[in-house]
Amino acid sequence: GYNLMFPTRPRHVAFAMIPNLDAWYEQETRQIRLEQAFARRLEFETRWGLGIAMESEDGGSSKLAYGHGAVLYAYRDGNGWMGIAAQSRSSVDLTPVYQDLRSVDGGADWYLHPSTRLLLCGSAKSPARVLSQLSLAGLVQVLQGVRPGAQGGAAHL
Structure with a gap:
């Protein structure tokens, strides 16, 4: 032109x-x-199917996770913000995960979207007042129904 x-x-x-x-x-x-960050991802099983978690300064890419067959995607970015997203056509309901997070990470500013397929603790549009203290591995444990830090999955939520 x-x-x-x-x-x-x-x-x-x-x-x-x-x-x-x-x-x-x-x-x-x-x-x-x-x-490169996706190459260091954590893959895990959930009650809904495959989950993928990644940590990156740039945030994450649900497109990469869903392209690898994940139903659930969790991330932590360079701002310390965390999120969990389920494929839009899935039957995932993150309400129980939200309740578990309120129990184990109660001080954090977690937000459950009305669709129940998105959980956020900080975003560009709504920065968290209180960031989550969980590591990405700890968040994965919550998604698996295990209290973070429990050895061998002994302490279920």
């Missing part, structure tokens, strides 16, 4: 395109970081 608008001004075209190329480069760089 720019070449048609400015056929005799290639510098003008180049200067107009540089911000687009910078944005594309940043997106690709972020995607590479996400894929």
Whole structure:
């Protein structure tokens, strides 16, 4: 389009395109970081099926998790925010998990979305006033119905 608008001004075209190329480069760089973080993911079983958890400065990618067959996806990002999301077409109801989190991580600012398929503790639109003290592995234990820190799954929620 720019070449048609400015056929005799290639510098003008180049200067107009540089911000687009910078944005594309940043997106690709972020995607590479996400894929590297995804390689370090935790896979676990839940009552609903496969769960995948990952930790990354950039947040996470439910698309990567769901593409690997996960029904449930959990993450922790560089801000300390955590979240759990279920595939939109699943029958997952995170209400029991929310209740368990209120028991084991009561001071944290967890929010259960009305769909019951999304649990958040901080987001760009609503930063948590009190972050979760759970590690990502601890959050996975809660998702599996085990009290965080329990040895061998002895203390079920």
